[in-house]
Each structure stands twice: as C-alpha cells, then as structure tokens.
Amino acid sequence: MKQLCTLLFVISTFTGLAQGQFSPFDEPSDIKTEASLVAEVASTAPGETFTIAINLKHQDGWHSYFKNPGGPGLALAFDWNLPAGYQLKKLHWPTPHLYTSGTTQFYVYENQYQLLADISSPVTAKVGEQANISVTPTWQLCNETGCDQPVSEELSFSIPVNDSQQLLPEQATFFKSARSKLPKANKQWDVTAEINKSNLVLTIKTKDGSIVNLKEVHYVDNLGLTDPEQKQSLEDTGESYILKAALNEDATPGDRLTGLLIFENHDGVEVDLALAGNSSGTGITTSTGSNQGHGRQDEAPTEADIAAAAKLYDADQKIDFVLLDGTKEKSHSLATALGFIFIGGFLLNLMPCVFPVLGIKVMGFAQQSGSEPRKIKIHGLVFMMGLVVSMWVLAGIIYTLIFAFGRDINWGEQLTSPIFLAALIMFLYLFGLNMAGLFEIGTSLTGAGGELQSKKGYSGSFFSGVLTTLIATPCSGPFLGSVMGFTLKQPPFQGMIIFTVFALGISAPYVVLAFFPKLINKLPKPGAWMVTFKQVMAFALFATAAYFFRSFAKITGTGGASWLLMAVVVIGLAAWAYGRFGTPYTPKLKKLVWGFGFPLLVATGAFLMTKSAAEERAPTPPLTGSSWYPGVVELNRSKGRIVWVDYTADW
Numbered sequence: 340m341k342q343l344c345t346l347l348f349v350i351s352t353f354t355g356l357a358q359g360q361f362s363p364f365d366e367p368s369d370i371k372t373e374a375s376l377v378a379e380v381a382s383t384a385p386g387e388t389f390t391i392a393i394n395l396k397h398q399d400g401w402h403s404y405f406k407n408p409g410g411p412g413l414a415l416a417f418d419w420n421l422p423a424g425y426q427l428k429k430l431h432w433p434t435p436h437l438y439t440s441g442t443t444q445f446y447v448y449e450n451q452y453q454l455l456a457d458i459s460s461p462v463t464a465k466v467g468e469q470a471n472i473s474v475t476p477t478w479q480l481c482n483e484t485g486c487d488q489p490v491s492e493e494l495s496f497s498i499p500v501n502d503s504q505q506l507l508p509e510q511a512t513f514f515k516s517a518r519s520k521l522p523k524a525n526k527q528w529d530v531t532a533e534i535n536k537s538n539l540v541l542t543i544k545t546k547d548g549s550i551v552n553l554k555e556v557h558y559v560d561n562l563g564l565t566d567p568e569q570k571q572s573l574e575d576t577g578e579s580y581i582l583k584a585a586l587n588e589d590a591t592p593g594d595r596l597t598g599l600l601i602f603e604n605h606d607g608v609e610v611d612l613a614l615a616g617n618s619s620g621t622g623i624t625t626s627t628g629s630n631q632g633h634g635r636q637d638e639a640p641t642e643a644d645i646a647a648a649a650k651l652y653d654a655d656q657k658i659d660f661v662l663l664d665g666t667k668e669k670s671h672s673l674a675t676a677l678g679f680i681f682i683g684g685f686l687l688n689l690m691p692c693v694f695p696v697l698g699i700k701v702m703g704f705a706q707q708s709g710s711e712p713r714k715i716k717i718h719g720l721v722f723m724m725g726l727v728v729s730m731w732v733l734a735g736i737i738y739t740l741i742f743a744f745g746r747d748i749n750w751g752e753q754l755t756s757p758i759f760l761a762a763l764i765m766f767l768y769l770f771g772l773n774m775a776g777l778f779e780i781g782t783s784l785t786g787a788g789g790e791l792q793s794k795k796g797y798s799g800s801f802f803s804g805v806l807t808t809l810i811a812t813p814c815s816g817p818f819l820g821s822v823m824g825f826t827l828k829q830p831p832f833q834g835m836i837i838f839t840v841f842a843l844g845i846s847a848p849y850v851v852l853a854f855f856p857k858l859i860n861k862l863p864k865p866g867a868w869m870v871t872f873k874q875v876m877a878f879a880l881f882a883t884a885a886y887f888f889r890s891f892a893k894i895t896g897t898g899g900a901s902w903l904l905m906a907v908v909v910i911g912l913a914a915w916a917y918g919r920f921g922t923p924y925t926p927k928l929k930k931l932v933w934g935f936g937f938p939l940l941v942a943t944g945a946f947l948m949t950k951s952a953a954e955e956r957a958p959t960p961p962l963t964g965s966s967w968y969p970g971v972v973e974l975n976r977s978k979g980r981i982v983w984v985d986y987t988a989d990w
Contacts, residue, residue: 371398371480371487376472376494377453379514382501383470386462388428389504392453392517393417393476393494402447403478405435407559407598409567410443413479413489415454418958420473420495424461431455433520434599434607437557440483444567446559447481453517460500469497477896477958489897491958522599522607532596532612537586539565543600544579555603558584558610560596648970651977677840684844718800719853723846725804730842731835733808738831757953760891761903764884765949768907769914771880774873777911778918807845896957906948913941 373396380389397403404412419427432454435446458472473495480487531542541558545551556573558565565571569585596612772778892900921934 371401372396372403372478372490374476374492374494376474376496377510377513378496378498379507379510380498381505381507382499383460383464384501384504385460385464385466387504388457388459389498390514391456391458391472391496392514393456393474394451394453395448395476395478396451397449397480399450400482401480402436402438402445402449402482403480405446405448405559406432407446407561407563409438409445409447409559410440412445412447412481412486413477415448416477416958417454418475418477418491418956420475421458422470422472424463425470425472426459428457428459431457431518431521433517434522434601434605435559436605437601442568442570444557444570452520455514455517455521464500466500466502468500470500471495471497475958491898522609525608525610528600528608530600530610530612534586537588539584539586541582541584541600542579543582553580553602556580556582557601558582558598559601560584560598562597563587564596644974645968645970648968648974650970651973652970676837680837680841681844681847684841685847716853718797719846719850721797721800722804722849722853723843725801726808726842726846727804727839729805729808730838734835734838738834755894757891757894757899757955760887760894761906761949761953764887764891764903765907765910765945767880767884767887769910771877771884772911772914773877774880775877776870776874778914778921804846808842891952892957894957895952895955899952899955899957902948902952902955906945906952909941909948910945913938913945916941 373394375394377392377394378389379391383389395403404414406414408414417430421427433448433452436449438445438447456474460470464470473493475491475493477489477491479489527545529544529546533540539558539560543553543556553573553575557571564586565584566587571582571584574581574583596610598610600608600610602608888900888903891903895903916933917935917938919933920930921938922930925934
C-alpha cells in the first residue's frame with residue numbers, strides 16, 4: 340500500500356510538472372511587488388532617444404537592493420531584449436534609502452520607485468514599424484525577519500516609429516516625480532579624497548566657500564569598495580567636513596571613484612572622481628573634475644563610438660605580442676605545436692576533470708593483472724582508439740562549422756551550451772551512483788560466457804576513451820590555449836594531425852602500462868580493496884559534476900540551477916528504484932512495475948526538469964562603458980589612451 344501511494348504521488352507530481360505547475364522554488368502565494376513598464380513617449384523617431392520607467396512597488400515592510408546592496412543581498416539586475424540597432428544608453432538608479440540591521444548598513448528601495456532607462460533608436464529605423472522592448476528585472480525582497488527567493492518578471496511593450504518623437508502629456512507628472520528621486524549632478528560641493536591605509540577619506544566643502552551645517556552624510560560607492568559593517572564617521576573642521584569610510588579588506592580602487600553622497604534630507608549627489616598620483620606615495624589622491632575622455636562606467640558607448648570603432652577593427656589582422664624580454668612573439672610552427680600538444684595531453688591526466696577516468700582505468704588494469712599480455716595490450720590500444728576517434732569526431736564537427744557555415748568556433752565551445760552541460764552533469768552523476776553501488780548495469784550478463792565478457796571489456800576501454808575526450812576539453816586551457824588557437828586556424832588536414840597527437844598524448848600513460856605488464860604487476864592484486872576504491876572514485880565523479888554545474892549555473896542563473904538540482908534529486912530516485920527492484924532476484928511483476936516502470940516514469944520527470952533548466956538564462960547586465968565592443972581597443976589607442984584589457988574565460 341505504501342508503494343502504491345508513493346507511485347500515485349509521483350504520478351500526480353509529474354502531471355503537474357508537465358502542465359507547468361511545479362517549481363523547485365515557488366514564489367510565495369502573496370504577491371509583494373507590482374511591476375510595470377511606463378513609456379514617456381507615444382512614438383519615437385529614427386536616431387532619437389526616449390525614456391522608459393521600470394516601475395516597481397513593494398508592499399509595506401519589504402525592500403529590494405541598490406546596485407551596491409551594502410551588506411548581504413542581491414542587487415537589482417536587468418536582462419534586456421532590444422530590437423536590432425536599439426541600445427540602452429543609460430540606466431538611472433534613484434537614490435537609495437539607508438537601512439541599518441545590527442551593525443550592517445544596507446542600501447535599499449522601499450515602497451514605490453522607478454528606474455529610468457534611456458534607449459536610443461537607430462538611424463536606420465523604418466517609419467511605420469513597431470519596436471518591441473522587453474526587460475526582465477530580478478529583485479530580492481527582504482524585511483526585518485528574512486528574505487524571499489529572488490523574483491523575476493518579464494515586462495514588455497511596443498513603441499511605433501514615426502517621423503517625429505511624440506511625448507505623452509499624461510505621463511509628464513509621473514516622470515518629473517521619478518527624476519526628482521535621482522541623484523543630482525554635483526554643482527555645490529568640492530570633494531577631494533585619499534586612501535589612507537584602510538580608510539577612504541573624503542574632504543567635503545562648498546565650492547563658493549559658504550558655511551553649511553551638515554549633521555549626516557553617507558558615501559555609497561558604486562563598486563562596493565567600502566565596508567558596510569563599519570560605521571562611517573563625519574568630522575566638522577570648521578572649513579570643511581571629513582568623511583571616513585573603512586575599505587573592504589579586498590578592495591582594489593581603480594583609476595576612478597564613482598558613487599553617491601547621501602545627505603540627511605535624503606538628497607543624493609553624484610560623485611565622480613578622477614584619480615591623480617600622490618607624490619608622497621602613501622595613498623591615492625582624488626579630486627572632482629573632468630573625466631578626461633575615459634567615459635563613465637555607468638554609461639554605455641554611444642552609437643558614434645561604436646561606428647568609429649568598427650571602422651578601425653580588422654578581425655583578420657594579427658596583433659603583435661611583445662614578450663617580457665622585449666622581443667616579439669613568434670608564431671607557432673607545426674612541429675612546435677605537435678610537441679606542446681603532446682606534452683599538454685600527457686599532463687592533462689593530472690587535472691581534476693580527467694582524474695576520475697584515470698582512477699577507473701587504473702582499477703581496470705588491476706583487474707587485468709595476471710591476464711594474457713596480449714589482451715592487456717589490446718585494452719590499451721582500444722582505449723587509445725576511443726580517444727582518437729572521439730577527438731576526430733569533435734574536431735570534424737568544429738571544422739565543419741568553421742568552413743561550411745563560416746562560424747568562428749573555439750575549442751571547448753560545446754561547454755557554453757547548457758544542454759550539453761546538463762547532459763554531461765546528469766551522466767557523470769549517474770555514473771557516480773553506479774560506481775557507488777546504488778545500482779548495477781548489465782548484471783544479467785554475468786553468466787553469458789567469457790567471449791561476451793571479453794567484448795564488453797573492450798567496449799568499456801573504448802568508452803573510457805570517449806568519456807575522457809568529453810570531459811578533458813575544459814581542462815586543456817592552462818596547457819593548450821595558444822596551441823588550440825593555432826590549431827583551429829590551420830587547414831583541416833594539419834589540424835586533424837594536431838588533434839590526433841593530442842589524443843595520443845592523453846592516452847600515452849595507459850598505453851605504456853599496457854605494453855609493459857611488469858608495471859601492471861606492481862599494482863595490488865584484485866580483491867576487496869577494489870570495491871572501496873570504486874566507491875571512493877564515485878565521489879571524484881560527483882566532484883566533476885559539481886565543477887560543470889558551476890558553469891551551468893553561470894549560464895542559466897538561479898532558476899536553471901534550481902531546476903537542475905531538483906532534476907538530479909529525481910534522477911537519483913529513479914536510479915535507486917532501479918537498483919532496488921531491478922535485480923534478477925526480484926519477482927517478475929514487482930520487477931516490471933517498480934524496477935522498470937517506476938524508474939522510467941520518474942526519469943521522464945527528471946528529463947522534463949532538465950529541459951526546463953537548460954532553457955533558463957541568467958540576467959544579462961546592460962552594456963556599460965567598460966564593456967568590449969569591436970574596435971574599442973583600437974579606438975582608445977588612436978586617442979592616446981592607455982588600455983587595460985582584463986580577458987578571462989569561464990565554463
């Protein structure tokens with residue numbers, strides 16, 4: 340009876356899932372926020388800029404967070420979906436409220452407020468068309484007792500394109516009120532700053548030398564450099580005010596300091612400080628002034644900037660790299676590439692991604708200890724062929740996309756696909772459960788004869804080579820980044836040779852063990868230790884799945900991550916049921932229902948949840964002045980500016 344109730348519960352659960360009624364983190368039943376988009380114009384015109392408001396209204400007692408939340412909290416984030424050519428010029432954040440909990444200072448929004456977004460229409464916009472504007476804000480609501488799960492809601496509207504832009508008179512009061520809540524440009528205050536040891540020290544006085552009575556001033560840095568857990572102090576020297584704010588331990592101020600000064604009447608004043616050198620060398624001195632053409636970090640590049648940069652950008656031009664000794668980097672030769680890629684493939688066996696497969700193969704060699712040398716050698720060669728063939732298939736797909744479809748494909752790009760990552764995570768997790776002993780695959784074949792076992796063993800060696808190829812690509816970067824870049828620019832024949840040598844480098848340790856049986860004989864003889872070793876290696880596979888989960892969560896955000904975690908739990912239930920009731924010793928009917936039917940039903944639910952997880956996307960921050968666009972480096976260098984490029988990869 341208990342089993343029947345369990346089955347009915349699972350069926351009802353996944354029926355709801357198929358109808359879109361199940362979520363791993365359901366929103367609370369009481370809606371605490373009303374969200375809407377409000378346009379200031381009835382229509383736009385080609386080349387014009389118009390403003391929309393993201394209007395959020397929280398219920399009393401709840402608050403969300405400024406772009407610098409202060410203490411722990413999720414800042415407001417926005418995922419924009421704009422038509423081709425339309426650009427987010429600037430997102431205006433209203434002055435936040437100061438909210439203190441214990442000793443921690445938070446910067447929050449309460450009740451109703453608006454974030455104003457300036458959007459430019461392209462000069463190529465056609466009169467008569469409709470521009471569909473969409474944005475998905477994500478916010479986290481908190482009150483005195485705790486916080487809710489983050490909430491997202493897609494907002495959209497359509498705006499017609501006419502010969503001239505037309506304002507909506509009925510929205511004039513609304514937008515006037517919204518703009519009154521924005522920080523003001525700094526016209527009254529002369530602000531200088533220095534970093535003195537672990538403190539940011541701001542000196543504030545009026546530009547005309549008049550005396551004012553300030554009782555409270557708080558500095559909010561846009562980049563979160565200050566420590567919200569330490570109270571800021573304000574000192575009146577008679578001629579000026581000294582505001583001290585403790586820096587975070589890991590704070591690394593850049594060449595600009597941007598933020599807000601919030602006064603006791605909740606007036607916010609923008610602070611934009613260009614850094615200048617300090618002759619004493621003991622700190623960094625800053626002062627208000629022009630930005631010297633560097634562009635504010637909260638402003639997107641203009642359409643003119645992007646157009647000018649595009650004229651200077653040449654994707655086919657090779658950039659000269661200068662090494663530390665002053666010499667220019669020489670391009671790789673084919674022989675050099677082959678040498679580096681073989682060594683890199685060999686060393687790849689020590690990386691965390693490949694280590695679980697290494698353990699599995701070592702255990703396989705231990706099982707083969709005492710077998711015929713010829714069979715051991717064949718196992719090593721079959722493993723090598725699994726690596727080589729799967730590497731050929733992967734390289735063939737990449738070259739097909741590059742040369743047949745004109746796509747610029749990079750090594751490991753499959754790891755930017757949430758579908759591929761989700762499938763790999765689920766496979767590694769199930770493989771780990773299998774090694775941990777939760778279930779066994781193929782137990783019915785144990786008595787099928789020596790010949791079938793031999794074939795199965797060779798298939799296992801080949802499959803291990805394929806698996807190694809799948810999970811080795813993200814770990815190849817530290818060794819093979821530049822060589823892979825060189826490889827993908829070569830003709831297909833030379834590229835396939837390099838990929839082949841890469842596979843040979845990975846498989847080299849196993850082939851050496853296979854061809855020198857004396858090394859295998861030094862391994863412990865098969866015994867009970869192998870069961871323990873196998874179970875321990877399951878945790879290495881779980882760790883590998885967790886490694887890839889981080890990349891999956893980066894792409895899909897909290898929504899996708901939570902769906903996939905629930906799918907992992909559900910597929911674990913299916914694996915447990917199969918291992919518990921799918922054995923040869925289970926009665927036939929019970930085995931059919933609980934060993935096969937129930938796991939299949941549950942696994943179907945896990946598949947649907949995984950599909951939903953892969954379709955989620957993390958919110959994309961709006962384009963800012965520090966973002967890359969084609970030709971931005973060339974454009975800034977042409978103006979004599981120093982360019983710092985922070986180039987990273989994450990998967």
